[in-house]
Amino acid sequence: MYKFRVIPANEEIFIKTRNKYKTILDEFNSYAQMLTVEAGNAKTKSGKASSYTRYLIRLIIFYSESNDDEIIDLSSFETLKKIEKIKHADEFQTFNQESNRFYSATISCYLAYVTYKNSNNEEVMDNYFNHSLNTIENNLEEKESINLINTPKMRHHKRRVSKVYSYPRNFLEALEAKKRSNWTCEFDKEHRTFINIKNRNPHVEAHHLIPMAAQDYYENTIDFADNIVCLCPTCHSRIHYAMQSEKKEMIVELFNKRKNHYLRHGINIDEKLLFNFYGIV
Helix, strand or coil: CCCCCCCCCCCHHHHHHHHHCHHHHHHHHHHHHHHHHHCCCCCCCCCHHHHHHHHHHHHHHHHHHHCCCCCCCCCCHHHHHHHHHHHHCCCHHHHHHHCCCHHHHHHHHHHHHHHHHCHHHHHHHHHHHHHHHHHHHHHHHCCCCCCCCCCCCECCCCEEECCEEECCCCHHHHHHHHHHHCCCCCCCCCCCCCECCCCCCECCEEEECCCHHHHHHCCECCCCHHHEEEECHHHHHHHHHCCHHHHHHHHHHHHHHHHHHCHHHCCCCCHHHHHHHCCCC
């Protein structure tokens, strides 16, 4: 039973909690400020990021008061899932509305932050994966695709590759995604690319629409062909590095084409959650 109430910033428990998690809260505040600027909502420092930080402190307090459990790592999906449970508590909706929905907005921003914290190793692995896939694609063509994932399957454990711990990728699933796309850019089939010297097909790159950085959010794997989109090099860079408005356009287009496939893999996802994974809150 959560005891929702107004907790002033000068209350002892607020100050104690803020000091306990100061390093990671400062990092979260900087990340939230970065998102505000990237979204075009502020060119200079605004108060939204600091508000999110204060509300996150209060969420930590609510969880700690109502559960015989200590939060250890604020940057983990395990902690995120604990905080998310508060949304389903009795009276949360009313309390959230009375707080101008800052609590739900804070949870969305916190989800984006945790995904961001887990993205570095996974992006390194993505680059390695696409490079390796180009090299071995012809050999994979000779293998039958009878083991493709079509039902819920538990995620693998992380592995160490080139000093980086990340989730393994299935080359056959990525190749199947390329076959389905006919080696064309799924965002815009009119996008022209070059012929890859390794496989003699137009060069496209595999991208997990639900990012592998979010794998810890799910018990089941998200490394399956239905979650892998094929993009030309420009669009692949765009979905990683473009302005939020351009990213959002791509995500909506690509998600609408495959959103009905996720439930059969045991993956619950909607557009809003997917936006959060990309830092769009």
